Amino acid sequence: MKILIVEDEPKTGDYLKQGLGEAGFVVDLLRDGTDGLHHALTEDYDLAILDVMLPGMDGWAILAGVRKAGKDMPVLFLSARDHVDDRVKGLELGADDYLVKPFAFSELLARVRTLLRRGSKGSATEFLRAADLELDLLRRRVTRAGKRIDLTSKEFALLELLLRRQDEVLPRSLIASQVWDMNFDSDTNVIEVAMRRLRAKVDDNFEPKLIRTVRGMGYVLESPACA
């Protein structure tokens, strides 16, 4: 998967490149709008991450140029400004997502993966598995090491999310949004508590432990086979 980043802020650009590179993406980083558009048009990217304010040519202009050339790769905007107008403008121009600085890197990574997944067909799987944990989507049943585990519907949804995106660190905000449809940051440790209860049922009496807390970032379900 090849990603184009156009970002003029040196530190942000470097860390985005490093972070996404370590997450397994091939990353081209450009610091100027004109070069950015040139690369976007001449090379094939699966996704573009554009800063709004750029020297040479702003992010909107790059997006307009890309869409005009008939390229439909997903485009994610980064901006220090959070104006409704900006969001609307971005969406009108055909942006796919909009992240306001400061943002958590795990949030960015999760959104990038979501955008990249959007294109591919949804897997019509019936079972999700990790190690000896198995989730039966049709019968809404969970077993580990053959033992039936009773989960509430939200716990089931939470586990399903972790399994579908295993080995990805999922930030709290993404979990709240995907499982409970709560698109705001709560100042209560709701996710921590829910996760603790899920682990008590899924992990406590079993080995290896599958769900791991990544401090400062979120949660990840790691299948031992991949580790």
Add this chain to the structure above:
Amino acid sequence: MRLIGRTSITRRLALLFVTASSAVLLALGFVIATSVEKHFEQQDMEVLSGKMELARHALKTFKSQDDLDRVSQLLDNSLVGHHGLELIIFGPNHALLFATPNANFPFDMMAARAAQSPHRPMTWLLGDQTYRGIAAELPTGISERSRVVVAVALNIAHHQAFMRSFQQTLWFFVAGAALLTGLLGWLIARRGLAPLRAMREQAQVVTAQQLSHRLQVETVPIELAELAQSLNDMLARLEDAFHRLSDFSSDIAHELRTPVSNLMTQTQVVLSRARDADQYRSILESNAEEFERMARMISDMLLLAKADNGLVVPSRETLNVAAEILALFDYYDAVAEEKGLQLSVEGDGEVSADRLMLRRALGNLLSNAVRHAAARTTVRVRVHTDQDAVSIGMENTGDGIAQEYLERVFDRFFRVDPSRQRSSEGTGLGLAITKSIVVAHGGTISVASIGKVTTFTIRLPRVP
């Protein structure tokens, strides 16, 4: 007033003074001129009809044609001798019987006027002299049928000259008076507007540092008192907003100072000597958590900053309040259960709101209620629809809030217990955000605390 455009009030008033005084003076001059002229006419008529009467008497004494022939001799003494008086007499066959040297009457006047009323005068111009005269057909003493036409006229050039000079004087005076009233008007207006200048001087004192300065309403004239009051009210609002803004800025600085100093110390201590990877990891993780909280605080503060300029409700839809509450219960379920709390909702209502914002507002309240509820109690939400509003009451049993803090719980960064300031959760902005969202939706929020029971009540306009 478009023509005058953006002139000073002083100039405008002076101009109005000039216009008004000129109009009055001109009207007055016109009335005087007319009456003087009328007076002259009356005077002339007295002279003319006197002479005519004299002629009538003289003619009555004429007994024969001879008398008529001698008319010039007879009349010369009695009628003539008046300066500027002209007389002409025609005999029965239009024979000229008598005429003064300059007598030259328009003929049609003689014919027409003589037969009609002799008292309606006529004015005419002869050379550069103006005459006013009357004509009459008078009987003689000779016989009933022997009538003569008599016409008398007065040279009224001197009247006319007087009127001309009168009019000149009048114009001169009107012009002078206009100038004078203009000047006076300007002075009066300047004087009258002195309070405005005084107000301006007072207003110039007001700066960002001296927002507390007010115009003195008691000393300005009644007409300006309302204006001064409105300006003062405006200043009060500005001052309030300005203070809140600067308080907010200092709050931000203060709130950020602690985490930044933590991060700095922690990082520097770790860097001061070589450590193993686990220790580095641990410090970075701790930093990440701190950064995350700071990022959240920044986004919360930005939302509140936007709310100060009037929060835009992005998209309204009709929402069922009880359904939203239940969704939130689902979210906070695990936390509540840990504390042994019961969550209950009663009643129902529909409001028009942005879903994300409403959830955030109610979520903050619920999170607050759950956090402060005593273990094994019930957090109760009562939704009630009345005539024009949906009220949502959220009640928890816990420590309660002291009365003196009740008003301040919606203030930014306000915490009842300052020692909880840096609790691991919460930015201290939750309730302020809830209030901003409620206000943006045209609603109100209030709080009451009786004993151990604290109730937050939101009222939102109901869907009509």
